[in-house]
Each structure stands twice: as structure tokens, then as C-alpha cells.
Amino acid sequence: MKNFKQFAIGSAVALAIGASGYVAEAAAEDGNYVPLLTYRTGPYAGSGIHIANGMNDYLQMLNERDGGIGGVKIVIEECETGYNAQKGVECYEATKGKNAVVYNPYSTGITLQLIPKAAVDKIPVLSMGYGLSAAADGNTFPWVFNVPDTYWDGASVAIKYIGEQEGGLENLKGKKIGYIFLDAGYGREPIPLFEQMAEKFGFELVKYAVPGKEMQNQSSQWLNVRRDRPDYMIMWGWGAMSPTAIKEAVKIRYPMDKFIGVWWSAGDDDAAAGGEGAKGYKAMNFSGVGSDYPAIQDIKKLVVDAGKSQTDPESIGSTLYNRGVLNSVIIAEGIRAAQQLTGKKVITGEDMRAGLETLDLTNERLAELGLTGFAHPMKVTCEDHAGSHPVFIQQWDGEKWAVASGWIEPMKDLVRPLLEAAAKDYAEKNAPWPKRTEACPN
Amino acid sequence: MFYREAGQFKTSYEADQSLFPIRQDRIGLAVILLVAFIVIPLTANDFFLTSIMIPFLVFSLAAIGLNVLTGFAGQLSLGSGAFMGVGAYAAYKLTSIFPDVNVIFLVLVSGVFSAGVGAIFGLPSLRIKGLYLAVTTLAAQFFLEWCFIRIPWLYNYNASGAIEIPKREMFGVTISGAEATPIARYFVVLVITVLIAGLIANVMRGRIGRSWMMIRDMDIAAELMGIRPLQTKLLAFAVSSYICGVAGAMMVFFWLNAAEPSSYSITLSFQILFMVILGGLGSIAGSFMGAAFIWILPVFLKFVPGAIGIEIGAETVEHLTFMIVGALIIFFLIVEPHGFARLWQIGKQKLRVWPFPY
Numbered sequence: 001m002k003n004f005k006q007f008a009i010g011s012a013v014a015l016a017i018g019a020s021g022y023v024a025e026a027a028a029e030d031g032n033y034v035p036l037l038t039y040r041t042g043p044y045a046g047s048g049i050h051i052a053n054g055m056n057d058y059l060q061m062l063n064e065r066d067g068g069i070g071g072v073k074i075v076i077e078e079c080e081t082g083y084n085a086q087k088g089v090e091c092y093e094a095t096k097g098k099n100a101v102v103y104n105p106y107s108t109g110i111t112l113q114l115i116p117k118a119a120v121d122k123i124p125v126l127s128m129g130y131g132l133s134a135a136a137d138g139n140t141f142p143w144v145f146n147v148p149d150t151y152w153d154g155a156s157v158a159i160k161y162i163g164e165q166e167g168g169l170e171n172l173k174g175k176k177i178g179y180i181f182l183d184a185g186y187g188r189e190p191i192p193l194f195e196q197m198a199e200k201f202g203f204e205l206v207k208y209a210v211p212g213k214e215m216q217n218q219s220s221q222w223l224n225v226r227r228d229r230p231d232y233m234i235m236w237g238w239g240a241m242s243p244t245a246i247k248e249a250v251k252i253r254y255p256m257d258k259f260i261g262v263w264w265s266a267g268d269d270d271a272a273a274g275g276e277g278a279k280g281y282k283a284m285n286f287s288g289v290g291s292d293y294p295a296i297q298d299i300k301k302l303v304v305d306a307g308k309s310q311t312d313p314e315s316i317g318s319t320l321y322n323r324g325v326l327n328s329v330i331i332a333e334g335i336r337a338a339q340q341l342t343g344k345k346v347i348t349g350e351d352m353r354a355g356l357e358t359l360d361l362t363n364e365r366l367a368e369l370g371l372t373g374f375a376h377p378m379k380v381t382c383e384d385h386a387g388s389h390p391v392f393i394q395q396w397d398g399e400k401w402a403v404a405s406g407w408i409e410p411m412k413d414l415v416r417p418l419l420e421a422a423a424k425d426y427a428e429k430n431a432p433w434p435k436r437t438e439a440c441p442n
Numbered sequence: 443m444f445y446r447e448a449g450q451f452k453t454s455y456e457a458d459q460s461l462f463p464i465r466q467d468r469i470g471l472a473v474i475l476l477v478a479f480i481v482i483p484l485t486a487n488d489f490f491l492t493s494i495m496i497p498f499l500v501f502s503l504a505a506i507g508l509n510v511l512t513g514f515a516g517q518l519s520l521g522s523g524a525f526m527g528v529g530a531y532a533a534y535k536l537t538s539i540f541p542d543v544n545v546i547f548l549v550l551v552s553g554v555f556s557a558g559v560g561a562i563f564g565l566p567s568l569r570i571k572g573l574y575l576a577v578t579t580l581a582a583q584f585f586l587e588w589c590f591i592r593i594p595w596l597y598n599y600n601a602s603g604a605i606e607i608p609k610r611e612m613f614g615v616t617i618s619g620a621e622a623t624p625i626a627r628y629f630v631v632l633v634i635t636v637l638i639a640g641l642i643a644n645v646m647r648g649r650i651g652r653s654w655m656m657i658r659d660m661d662i663a664a665e666l667m668g669i670r671p672l673q674t675k676l677l678a679f680a681v682s683s684y685i686c687g688v689a690g691a692m693m694v695f696f697w698l699n700a701a702e703p704s705s706y707s708i709t710l711s712f713q714i715l716f717m718v719i720l721g722g723l724g725s726i727a728g729s730f731m732g733a734a735f736i737w738i739l740p741v742f743l744k745f746v747p748g749a750i751g752i753e754i755g756a757e758t759v760e761h762l763t764f765m766i767v768g769a770l771i772i773f774f775l776i777v778e779p780h781g782f783a784r785l786w787q788i789g790k791q792k793l794r795v796w797p798f799p800y
């Protein structure tokens with residue numbers, strides 16, 4: 001009997017939980033609902049926490065300081081994905097019914113899952129500097145935005161910068177460039193462009209794949225690096241992969257100033273892991289470094305010091321935190337543009353898409369926002385959802401990041417045709433791919 | 443009292459051998475099917491269908507697949523995730539080669555590829571068993587995952603390395619791809635799962651199922667009695683992998699729409715194994731119960747605090763869910779190491795003699 005009693009109680013509890021979960025969720029009606037798919041747990045939490053805090057804090061700051069955007073509050077809800085694509089889809093399904101205006105998956109895997117859904121549910125996906133590069137073709141992917149840059153832009157900047165170091169792209173001939181990457185959609189994305197550039201500029205591309213499971217165990221890859229002695233190393237890492245790679249590079253005494261990470265390998269924790277030896281490590285970036293911006297000071301005062309955030313005050317102004325802030329700046333500006341466009345206060349996903357397509361973040365606008373110099377001015381158009389905006393290189397001085405170059409333009413002439421071909425290819429492989437039905441707002 | 447068989451006389455061999463000899467069971471099953479086919483589609487919202495019911499059914503089917511091998515035939519396997527992946531990639535390749543063929547047919551055919559691969563990796567089972575066999579199936583897991591990453595032909599040379607499911611229709615209704623309605627996808631998954639579950643429940647009572655169980659209980663004795671271990675074990679691997687393959691194909695076609703190789707990693711294999719162990723080895727109903735526990739409970743726990751208005755950070759909810767589910771797994775396995783299916787059986791027995799325990 002004892003067993004049965006326990007069983008009965010157990011099932012009653014399970015039923016009760018089940019019933020309460022079945023209750024339909026209330027829709028947010030008095031604000032613009034922005035779900036944030038974040039990951040503060042799981043293997044990529046080390047990078048995910050800073051991003052999540054940055055995204056959350058800026059939107060909260062707008063709520064505290066200005067009462068939201070255009071007079072209505074932003075309703076922020078976090079959903080924990082653990083960087084897991086299945087959980088990401090689950091979060092998406094759970095939140096889309098509440099009139100979500102935009103999704104920020106913050107994972108290439110989740111982005112890939114959401115791209116086909118975006119056109120159906122009419123909610124735009126903002127993958128800021130990650131996700132499918134081909135999505136920059138707004139004619140094929142009207143619902144996906146990867147402003148300010150695609151991975152291919154990043155890859156071309158890396159090669160261009162290396163060319164500059166060598167005194168011109170023509171000097172790349174005969175050089176050996178190593179590419180160490182996370183062996184997932186994320187790290188493999190730039191390879192076609194790298195291969196094309198290797199052919200064009202005559203350098204040799206050596207690839208070192210790091211499987212997701214082996215992120216913290218890269219000795220064998222770096223052993224190969226030591227054997228191959230590439231002249232430069234480029235890294236596409238995320239989460240625990242980047243600090244491990246930097247540590248290993250220090251261990252084999254790779255010249256750190258010839259080691260360039262993508263913007264997702266530009267975290268303070270990533271570089272700091274290498275200790276004294278990491279001095280000189282470079283990474284691409286498109287969001288400002290440091291906390292000396294008035295808007296960031298507002299966040300500090302109104303949100304973090306007021307105890308309304310989980311942010312560790314130390315991490316304010318770090319690269320990834322600021323990246324999260326920039327992501328929220330784009331969301332906020334998209335909402336504002338959509339409000340101006342439609343005259344509505346509470347907008348829908350469709351309005352948001354139109355708003356994002358008219359996004360024009362000029363220097364004046366950045367100054368108004370209290371973010372002078374925080375990012376390069378960006379403009380999105382119907383055709384171009386990424387914009388291939390310039391990127392700068394930052395260098396780790398042992399304690400913090402310092403800007404090490406001017407703004408470098410991506411090689412649009414190489415990237416754009418590849419983007420269009422890839423978009424066409426994607427649409428063909430996923431035939432019948434829905435045609436663009438939305439009119440251009442500008 | 444509730445469950446008394448008195449008065450239910452069996453007057454023919456058919457009645458005695460029927461799948462559900464007790465009337466209450468038949469009524470119960472009818473009610474469950476009624477709920478699944480009519481009540482849920484009429485009342486459920488999209489979230490309930492796409493994030494709870496569809497994954498639950500897919501995982502149930504995968505658990506049945508592993509149960510055939512581990513529960514009924516006694517061959518421990520850690521490769522079920524990879525076999526699901528074989529089904530998914532095979533179905534994806536088939537639908538890109540034959541875009542006009544009905545996708546449900548292709549999903550069912552994709553299981554054949556999975557069955558072939560499963561049978562090959564089942565070969566070591568003729569010499570080794572138990573943990574040793576688990577390790578060889580683990581090798582299958584790693585090898586197949588490696589193939590999904592390294593053979594670009596499998597994912598049609600997509601730049602992202604993921605497979606994306608295109609739109610496919612049946613009788614004018616879109617059933618796969620992003621545009622497919624949750625209801626349509628739910629029905630497809632439900633029908634396939636119910637059919638295969640019914641089929642397996644019957645196979646288990648016949649010659650094949652019994653020979654699997656003989657192998658499980660004592661292979662030498664079974665061999666002495668004329669069961670051929672080679673064919674029997676390989677058949678178990680093939681059938682199990684077939685079901686897992688169909689489940690894997692359904693997972694990407696009717697639930698996720700896109701899959702990276704990591705979707706079919708060792709984590710998935712473990713998830714399925716936990717479902718089988720918690721639900722009850724060697725029980726079809728247990729596979730459903732295990733899948734419900736491992737999949738549905740965390741989803742509910744995650745969204746309960748928000749639904750009843752408690753504000754907790756998203757990651758705290760995640761940690762709490764891990765702890766609660768973990769604790770419940772330990773609790774249920776201590777209460778009944780033979781899983782939910784056994785608990786259910788005990789419950790039925792108690793109801794049968796109620797109110798007189800003895």
C-alpha cells in the first residue's frame with residue numbers, strides 16, 4: 001500500500017503542475033514585449049551572462065529613465081535557452097504568442113531554427129553580427145537582420161587587416177594563415193569566403209576544428225599549430241573555447257599580436273585567461289570599449305546601483321556587456337522607428353520589421369543617445385540587412401582592451417556576390433521558399 | 443473494486459489472447475485515444491502542441507525503439523541518439539532527391555537506413571554483452587555523429603552545416619517546414635506513434651517478441667531451445683534502430699524544422715535511456731510514461747513560476763528545474779526501481795483487491 005500511496009501523491013502533484021501549465025498566458029498589451037532568449041547556464045554561460053546583462057540593462061534603463069520608448073514601457077522577459085537549440089525553439093514557441101516584436105537568439109544554432117519561422121509568424125529575427133551570413137540579402141530574407149556585419153564581413157576584415165600588417169594584400173602570397181574555429185555552424189560559416197580569398201590572394205589556409213565537446217581540450221590542435229607555424233592565426237571561438245585557445249597559444253608561445261579573434265572572441269574574460277602572456281592578443285570589435293559613455297553611466301546609476309539587475313558592477317563596460325547594450329540599442333531604435341512609421345505606440349512584429357528596415361543610426365543619433373563613438377553609424381536598407389559596416393581591431397594590453405586600429409571596411413566586393421549566391425542557394429535548397437511579400441518602407 | 447474482472451468471462455481463445463483482456467483497460471485506452479485525437483486538438487494552444495505534445499510523442503517513440511532493444515531483448519545500447527540521426531539525415535536526403543514523394547512515406551522509409559546501420563553496429567552483440575556492448579554502441583554514437591559533421595553530402599553542402607526542412611504538402615495540407623500548422627504536425631506524429639506502438643505491442647506477444655525475451659532472460663538456454671541468437675539479436679537491433687530512425691526523422695521534420703549534428707549527440711542517447719529506465723524496461727506504456735516525465739515535467743516546471751506570477755530569474759528557474767527533476771528521478775527510482783510501468787501495475791493490482799489489502 002505504501003508504494004501506491006506515494007504513486008498516487010506523485011501523480012496528483014504531476015497533474016496539478018500540468019493543469020497550471022495549461023493556463024493560457026496573458027498577452028502584454030500596455031507595452032512592447034521583447035523576449036530575450038538568454039543563456040546564463042550551460043557551456044557558453046561564460047560569454048552568455050555578459051551579453052544577457054547588457055541587453056537587459058539597457059532596456060531597463062530606458063524604462064527607468066524615459067518610461068520606455070515613445071511613452072510605452074518595454075516589457076522584458078528572459079527565457080533561458082542554455083545555448084541549446086531545442087530549448088531555444090521551446091522558448092520561442094512559449095513567448096511568440098504574447099505579441100513579441102523581435103527575437104534575439106544569440107546562438108547561430110537557434111537562429112538557423114528561427115529563420116524559416118520568422119516569415120510565417122511575422123516576427124523579425126535580429127542576429128547582430130552572427131547567424132546566417134546569407135540572411136543579409138533582404139530580398140530573400142526580409143525577416144532576418146544581421147546588422148552591422150555578417151561573419152563574412154568579419155572574415156574579410158581579418159584578411160584585410162593582416163594584409164595591412166604585411167604592407168598590402170599582395171604580400172599575402174605564400175603566407176600561411178591558420179583558422180581555428182568552433183566546429184559548428186558558427187565556426188564553419190566563414191570557411192567558403194576564406195577559401196575564396198586564399199585562392200585570390202595566394203595565401204595558404206590551414207584549418208583547425210575544435211569540436212564543441214572538446215572546447216576545453218585543444219592541446220592537439222595547438223600541437224598542430226606549433227608544427228605548421230602559420231604566420232597568422234584567426235579564431236572563431238565562443239564560450240569556453242576562446243579562453244582555452246588563448247591559454248594554449250600562450251603555452252606554445254605563439255606571437256600574440258599575430259593572433260586575431262572574431263568579435264565573439266573579444267571578451268575580457270577570454271583574454272584575461274591567458275594571463276601576462278596574452279598581452280598583444282587582438283580581436284575584431286564593432287561596439288565601444290569601456291564605460292565612459294553617458295548612456296552606460298545612466299545604466300550604472302539607474303539600474304545596476306539601484307539593484308535592479310544581476311550585473312556585476314565590475315563587468316560594466318566590458319566588451320561583451322557593451323555588445324549586449326548595442327544589441328538593445330538596435331532593438332530600441334527599431335521600435336522607435338516602427339512607432340514613427342506607423343504612428344502606433346504598441347507595435348507588432350510586422351511593424352518592427354518595417355522599422356528595422358528604416359534603421360539609420362547616424363553619428364548625431366548616437367550622440368543623442370549618449371553613445372558618441374560607441375558604434376560606427378549603421379544603416380539598414382531593404383536589400384541589405386547587414387550593411388557591411390566597418391569594424392575595428394582592439395588589442396589586449398594585459399589588463400584591458402585598447403583600440404588598435406581605425407575603422408576597417410569589409411571587402412564588400414567579395415562578400416556581397418557570395419552573400420547573394422548563398423541566399424539564392426538557400427532559397428533553392430529550401431524550395432518552395434516564400435517570396436518577399438512585404439513592401440519596402442523607404 | 444474499480445478494477446474488478448469478475449464477470450468478464452473469456453469464452454474463446456481470441457478473447458483470452460487479446461491485447462487488453464480487461465474491459466477497464468480497453469475503456470482506458472479508448473479514453474486516452476479520444477483525448478489524444480479529439481480533445482487535445484480542439485482545446486490545446488500552439489505552445490502546448492509544439493513544445494509539449496509533439497516532442498513527447500517523438501521521444502515516446504524513440505523510447506519504444508530503445509525499449510525493444512534494451513528492455514525486451516536485453517542488449518544495452520547508448521547509440522539511440524545516433525540512430526535517430528541516421529533516420530533524420532536519410533529522410534532529409536530522400537526528400538531532397540525525391541521532392542515530390544510524400545514526406546510521411548519518406549520518413550517511414552528512412553527508418554530502413556537506420557535499421558541497416560543499427561544491424562551493422564549490432565554485430566558485436568553476438569560476442570559481447572552488457573557494459574561491453576554499451577561501449578561499442580557508444581562508438582557507433584561517436585562515429586555517426588562524426589559522419590554528420592564531416593560528410594557534407596549528408597547535409598547538401600549547406601554553409602551552416604545544418605539540415606533545414608523544406609515545405610512539403612500532403613492532400614493540400616502543409617505538414618513539414620515552418621509553415622506547417624502545429625495541428626497538422628501533431629496529427630502526423632500522433633498517427634505514426636500510435637501505429638508503431640500498437641504494432642510493437644503485438645509483436646512483443648508473438649514469436650519474435652518472445653524469442654527476444656528468451657535471449658534477454660538467458661541466452662544460452664534460449665539457444666538450447668532452438669532460438670538462433672544471430673538472427674534474433676540482429677533483428678532486435680534492426681527493429682529498434684528502425685523505430686529510433688523514424689522518431690529521429692519525425693523530430694526534425696515535424697518538430698524542430700532544422701537540426702545540427704549536435705541535436706543527435708550523446709546527450710540525446712542518454713535522454714532516451716533515462717526515459718526507458720524511468721518508464722520501465724520492457725514496457726510500451728512505460729516508454730510513454732518515461733518520455734512524459736523526462737520531457738514534459740521540466741517544460742512545465744520552467745513555465746509554472748511565470749504562469750502563477752512568481753518573478754524568478756530565468757536561470758534560477760533552469761537550475762531549480764534541474765534540481766527538482768533530478769531529485770524526482772532519484773525518488774521514483776528508489777520507490778520503484780522497475781519504473782513507472784511497474785508502479786502502474788502495482789496500482790492496478792491494489793485497485794483490483796481494494797478495499798481489502800492482503
